[in-house]
Amino acid sequence: MKPNEGYKQARKLLKERFGNNFMVAEAWIKQITEGDPIRTNNPQGVRDLADDVKACVEALRAMDMLEEIDSRCRMVKLVSRLPLYIQGRWRKEAQRTVEITGKYPHIVKFTSFLETVAKELFDRCLELLNRKSVEANSSACGGLENGTSKVSLPIVTVLVRGKGQSDFVRTNALLDHGSNKTFCSVELVNQLGISGQPASLNLKTLNDGKDMLVEEVYLEVMSTVVKRKCREILCLPRVYALNDFPELRSSVATSADVYRWNHLNDVLVPHRQNVSLLIGQDVPKGLMPIEVRRGKDGEPYVIKTVLGWTINGPLGNISEDLHMASACHFVYGKSDSDISLEARVEQFWSIDTGQVLAGSVPELSVDDRRVLKVWNGSIKLKEGHYELSIPFIDECPNFPDNKSLALKRLLYLKKRLSEDTDLHKRYTKEVNKLFDKGYAECIPSTCNTEEGKLWYLPHHAVSNPNKPDKLRVVFDCAAECKNTSLNKNVSQGQDLANKLLGVLLRFRERNIALMADIEAMF
Structure with missing residues (x-):
C-alpha cells in the first residue's frame, strides 16, 4: 500500500473507532453520571466533579450535542452523586427556576452552581486551616485531628443482655442527650447472639442524612457499680443496630485523667473499651440526673444516673503526640412509624427528583443478607446445573x-x-x-x-x-x-425484579432494548 493511501486508511479507521460523535458524547456523559457518590467530607471530590462537568459541557457544546446531557434522567443521576446537603441546595435552586421560567434548569446553570459550591468548600477549608484555635473534626474539609485538649463524654460501663436472656455482656454506653433514638453496634448484637425485626430508619446528623435498613432489637441494661441485689434493670424496647457505629474510645475518661480533680476522686471511670451502645432521649430514665458534682469553672463535672456516674467536660491538656478528634454526636432518627404526613409526602415527591429515577438497585434487608449468606456458602455446580440450599428461617x-x-x-x-x-x-x-x-x-x-x-x-x-x-x-x-x-x-429472599420506573427511563437511553423470559419455573 502506498504511503498516501495508508495515511488515508489510517485516518478513516481512527474516525470510525474514535471519531463517532455519539460514542464520544456517551463516553463524556458516562464519566460524570456513573461513579461513586461523593462523601460529605470530600471537598476535593466535589471540585473534581465540577471540573469534569465543565469539560463535558464544553465538549458536547463543540459537537452540538449538549441536549444529550439535558435529559431529566441523566441530570438526576448526576445530582445523586453529590452529598445530600448539596443535593438539597440544588433542588431549592431548581425549584426557584421552575417557578420563574416554568422549565427545569439547563446543564449550564448546574455547572455554574457546582463551581460556586466547590469554591465555597475550599474557601471554608482554608479558613479552618488558618485558625490557631483548637482544631475540630469538620465535615466540610475532611477532618482535622491534631487537637490539644481531651473532652470526656457521658460514658458509663453497663451490663447488657437481650430480652429473655440470663447472661450479660459488659460494654460501654454513651448517654446521649442529643439523640432522639437508642442505637447499638451490630457487633454487640452478634456478641449477644440475638436477632430482631428489620426496620427502615431515616438517620440525620448535623450535616448529613440518609435512609437505611437496620435491625430493631430489645435490650436490657443495668449498672455495674451498684450492689447486684440493688441493681435496677433498664429496658430498651427499641434499639437500632448500626453497621457504622461511631468510634468513641478516645472520649472515655481514664484514671490518669481524673486523679487531679478532688471532686472526682471516688468516681469509678469506665472500662477501657470501645462504646457499643448509645442511649438516647427515648429512654429518659437512663439519662435523668440523680446527683450532680461540679468543680471550678472549666473543670469537668460528674452526673449520677441509674446506670452509674458519668464524667463530662474537658479533662485538661494532652500530649502533643496524642491525636484527639472533636465531634458533635447529635443524632436524629426516624423509624417508619415516626414519619409524619409531611415527610411521607416529601418522600412521594422525591420519586420525581431523587435517586429512584437513576437506577433500580434494591436495598437489602437483614433477612435478605442472611439468605444471600446461605446461598453463597452452599452453591455448587452439579451435572451442569447450579444447586443451592433452601434458605430455611x-x-x-x-x-x-x-x-x-x-x-x-x-x-x-x-x-x-x-x-x-x-x-x-x-x-x-x-x-x-x-x-x-x-x-x-x-x-x-x-x-x-x-x-x-x-x-x-x-x-x-x-x-x-x-x-x-x-x-x-x-x-x-x-x-x-x-x-x-x-x-x-x-425465607422469601431478595426481590430481584427491576423497578418499572427505572426500566422505562433506561429504555429511552439506548437505541436497542433487549427482553427475555424464563421458559419454565416451578
Whole structure:
C-alpha cells in the first residue's frame, strides 16, 4: 500500500473507532453520571466533579450535542452523586427556576452552581486551616485531628443482655442527650447472639442524612457499680443496630485523667473499651440526673444516673503526640412509624427528583443478607446445573406429619382426572416432563427420613383461559398442616425484579432494548 493511501486508511479507521460523535458524547456523559457518590467530607471530590462537568459541557457544546446531557434522567443521576446537603441546595435552586421560567434548569446553570459550591468548600477549608484555635473534626474539609485538649463524654460501663436472656455482656454506653433514638453496634448484637425485626430508619446528623435498613432489637441494661441485689434493670424496647457505629474510645475518661480533680476522686471511670451502645432521649430514665458534682469553672463535672456516674467536660491538656478528634454526636432518627404526613409526602415527591429515577438497585434487608449468606456458602455446580440450599428461617426446621393432608388432596385430584379423560392425558404428559428433564425423581421405598424433616407437597392442575392449550402442574407450597406450611418456614429472599420506573427511563437511553423470559419455573 502506498504511503498516501495508508495515511488515508489510517485516518478513516481512527474516525470510525474514535471519531463517532455519539460514542464520544456517551463516553463524556458516562464519566460524570456513573461513579461513586461523593462523601460529605470530600471537598476535593466535589471540585473534581465540577471540573469534569465543565469539560463535558464544553465538549458536547463543540459537537452540538449538549441536549444529550439535558435529559431529566441523566441530570438526576448526576445530582445523586453529590452529598445530600448539596443535593438539597440544588433542588431549592431548581425549584426557584421552575417557578420563574416554568422549565427545569439547563446543564449550564448546574455547572455554574457546582463551581460556586466547590469554591465555597475550599474557601471554608482554608479558613479552618488558618485558625490557631483548637482544631475540630469538620465535615466540610475532611477532618482535622491534631487537637490539644481531651473532652470526656457521658460514658458509663453497663451490663447488657437481650430480652429473655440470663447472661450479660459488659460494654460501654454513651448517654446521649442529643439523640432522639437508642442505637447499638451490630457487633454487640452478634456478641449477644440475638436477632430482631428489620426496620427502615431515616438517620440525620448535623450535616448529613440518609435512609437505611437496620435491625430493631430489645435490650436490657443495668449498672455495674451498684450492689447486684440493688441493681435496677433498664429496658430498651427499641434499639437500632448500626453497621457504622461511631468510634468513641478516645472520649472515655481514664484514671490518669481524673486523679487531679478532688471532686472526682471516688468516681469509678469506665472500662477501657470501645462504646457499643448509645442511649438516647427515648429512654429518659437512663439519662435523668440523680446527683450532680461540679468543680471550678472549666473543670469537668460528674452526673449520677441509674446506670452509674458519668464524667463530662474537658479533662485538661494532652500530649502533643496524642491525636484527639472533636465531634458533635447529635443524632436524629426516624423509624417508619415516626414519619409524619409531611415527610411521607416529601418522600412521594422525591420519586420525581431523587435517586429512584437513576437506577433500580434494591436495598437489602437483614433477612435478605442472611439468605444471600446461605446461598453463597452452599452453591455448587452439579451435572451442569447450579444447586443451592433452601434458605430455611430456622436452620433445623421441624415439620409435622402432613402425609394425610397430601393423600386427601391426591384423592381429590384423582377423582377430577378420572372424570376428564383429556385433562388426565395432558396432566400425565406434564408430570412425565418433570421426570424427563430431571426436575423430579422417584423416592426409593427404602428411604428413611428423620422425623420432622419430611414434607409432602400437594399438586394440582392450573390452566390459563387465555392459553387453553397450556397446562401447568402447580406445587402448593402454601398448603398448611397444624398451622404451618413450607412457605412459612422458608425465607422469601431478595426481590430481584427491576423497578418499572427505572426500566422505562433506561429504555429511552439506548437505541436497542433487549427482553427475555424464563421458559419454565416451578
